[in-house]
Amino acid sequence: MHSPNKTLWDIVIVGGGLSGLALAAELAAPDFAQLSVLVLDQRSGYTRDRTWSYWRPDVGVIHRYQHLERACWSRWFVGANGQNSTCTSTQHVYATLDADAFYKAAQDLIASAKHVQLRLNTSVAALHKQGAVHHIDLTSHECLNARWVFDARPSAQSTDHSLVQQFEGWEVHTAQDAFDPDTVQLMAFEPHAQGLHFWYVLPYSPRQALIESTWISPATWQPDYVQELMSYVNQRVQEKTYEVVYREQGVLSLAPPADTHFSATALGRGAGTLRPSTGYAFLDSLDHARRLANSLRAALRNQQLAQWQPTAFVRPARQAWLDAVFLAALRRDWLLAPAYFLRLFERVPSDTLLAFLTGHASLAQQMAVMWALPVAPFAGAALRQFWTQGRYA
């Protein structure tokens, strides 16, 4: 039995990770001081639990946490079957930001606003709506009420044959120089029949790097990360001694999110901000938060708060369709998949490929990417996708 609490919050955000905190931080602006905003998260505190990397234009500020980036690079390489392709860009950089820096900055913004509260150690059991009021049932049996609810809880982990991107990374510090700090190792493939396996290395300095063993595979595949990482790191740093100062792990579903949010507006991975072909979600999550805040700001300015309808995150249909085709072609034969990536990085000009990877490609750029891929497996995958899901479903 949930005990009702009479307070009616304007906005409750369930889940204060990337997307929930990003929205709360936007709503901490003085423009929203007349509203009450509550963020609920089951965690007891924030630590560095992930490393967000992404491509962004080399000039200009594209998000408010950019000054917190730990490093950025304009050179990266992809390697497969003894072949390497090193790319540089004059327009984009690959940037990385440690999660704890973002968590602290967002919490500081929230703490500076009296109208926004963050409640940790609070687990949400269920959401439902009666009339115009949302009810948020906590596992502590308390029930909260709100006018608008945002749900940033990720969907349940897949355990079947649907595709996931799964990885474990170690930040390694070595006693002597072991890494080229100018070049990110984006993907060094080790062909495997169970999935697409590659090594990802972010070289923070000649003696510091995040080394990640990454798989795109059916969720049923369980990599032996400790064995893999120990052997790779030993070989990478050779005789040099090293210390593992940080570890992170993730299992990210690449399937479209299930629409389980009913009346609440989904945020983050549950809303589809994770791009299936890349596993990136950071910039799309921040962008969705910014767009929601802007539409709410406009509603307040026009005195139309009562009619405000939060905008759902929507991935452009053609992009979603191309991603589905790409993943379907990859899983047809995992042993051939590394060669597809190598072709892309070798044949498509860096900035065209980056426009595609960052979701900003024109139709001509999308076509240039598709033309670089081998016709038979991709045409087959496109036809199957067409018959099973429709054109851009």
Ligand SMILES: Cc1cc2nc3c(=O)[nH]c(=O)nc-3n(C[C@H](O)[C@H](O)[C@H](O)COP(=O)(O)OP(=O)(O)OC[C@H]3O[C@@H](n4cnc5c(N)ncnc54)[C@H](O)[C@@H]3O)c2cc1C
């Ligand atoms: C280790 C790791 C590395 C990643 N690296 C990158 C990267 O380099 N680039 C990139 O773009 N993306 C990356 N991602 C993917 C994606 O950006 C992150 O997963 C991101 O954190 C997703 O944001 P989110 O808000 O959807 O989920 P989260 O940040 O996971 O937030 C969800 C929140 O909901 C809370 N929660 C869950 N259930 C409940 C409940 N019942 N009640 C209350 N609270 C609840 C959780 O405690 C959590 O704080 C990475 C993911 C991981 C795990």
